Amino acid sequence: MxxxxxxxxxxxxxxxxxxxxxxxxxxxxxxxxxxxxxxxxxxxxxxKPPKREKITSEEITRLGDVQALVAQLYEALHVGEHQIQKERELNGKLEQLNEKLGPLEVKKMELDQKAARKTNALTWVGLGLMSVQFGVLARLTWWEYSWDIMEPVTYFVTYGTAMAAYAYFVLTKQEYLLPDVKDRQHLITLHKAAKKAGVNLAEYNDIKRQIAEIEHDLRRLRDPLYMHLPAPPPKSKTFSASEIAFAKKQHQSAAHELQPAAALDALKSKP
Known part of the structure; x- marks a missing residue:
């Protein structure tokens, strides 16, 4: 050097x-x-460098108090203004995002309704196919053939249904539960309809995420602990008329029980 x-x-x-x-x-x-x-x-x-002066614990404590006082003074002068400015910025961003979200929200609601109608129609179609299968097996069992012939057929039908459920799990990595199947079909129909209508669902989801983050930040800014506001006073408990009447009755019964005991004590105290 x-x-x-x-x-x-x-x-x-x-x-x-x-x-x-x-x-x-x-x-x-x-x-x-x-x-x-x-x-x-x-x-x-x-x-020969000069000797260093050792700082005592009292001086360190005093220095810490001064630093805390300076921090409190800085907070009192600047933090409140910073919070107000930050809240204004967040509210401005929130308004802009809500303006962008409005048209997308309307289109998404329309697509949701269409997808829900189509999904419900598919569920009814599934119920109809199951009814047809039941009717065919019943006719073959009791009219065309006998149970001895149809028993192996029903076994393979049941086993084929289990294989179809397992194939669904292999392809989708989800268990074959009817509510999950319905939700998945709803999402598939929604994304297909959105692609045809030119609605950008990724942009919609991103705007919703940004709005949720801004609302979370606003809640943090308005938190009394974050703003160093005093805690609200505890609410005084109010009693109903029935509770007051019950308390009076208990007090009167206790007073009646004490009167005979007091009379006995007075008689015992007499010579």
């Missing part, structure tokens, strides 16, 4: 009092802890 500052220095070395050379990686702070020799070219300088 000395050679960089002064081009006239060819050789520079630092040695401690015992003549041991100090490494260049030693920091200035550690170097000033003790006396040392400074060799510059052919000259030698004995450096």
């Amino acid at each position: 000395l050679k960089v500052e002064d081009r006239g220095i060819d050789r520079a070395a630092i040695l401690n009092r015992d003549g041991v050379r100090i490494a260049a990686a030693c920091s200035i702070e550690n170097l000033m802890d003790d006396e040392f020799w400074l060799h510059l070219n052919d000259r030698q300088y004995y450096v």
Whole structure:
């Protein structure tokens, strides 16, 4: 570092009092802890740094109090204004996002209704196919053939249904549960209809996510703990008329029970 500052220095070395050379990686702070020799070219300088003053615990405590006071003063002068400005910015962004979301929300509601109607129609079609299957198997069992012939057929039909449910799990990585199947079909129909109508659902989801984040930030800004507001006073409990009447009745019964006991004590105290 000395050679960089002064081009006239060819050789520079630092040695401690015992003549041991100090490494260049030693920091200035550690170097000033003790006396040392400074060799510059052919000259030698004995450096005796001043002793450091030790700070007492009382001074450290006082310094901490001053820092806390400065922080409170800064907070009182700037944090409130910063919160107001931040809330205005968030409200402005929220209004802009709501304006963008309005047309997309209307289109998405229309697509949701269409997808719901189509999904409900498919559920009724499934019920109709199951009814047809039941009718065919019943006719073949009781009219055309006998149960001895149709029993293996019904076994394979049942096993085929189980295979279809397992194939659904393999393809979709979801268990074959009717509510989940209906929701999945609804989403598939919705995305297909949105693609045909030119509605960008990814943009819609992104706007909804941004709105949720801004609303969360606004709730945090308005939190009494964040704004350092005093806690609201506890609400006084109110009693109904029936509770007051019950308490009076209990008090009167207790008073009647105490009167005979007091009379007995008075008689016992007489000579």
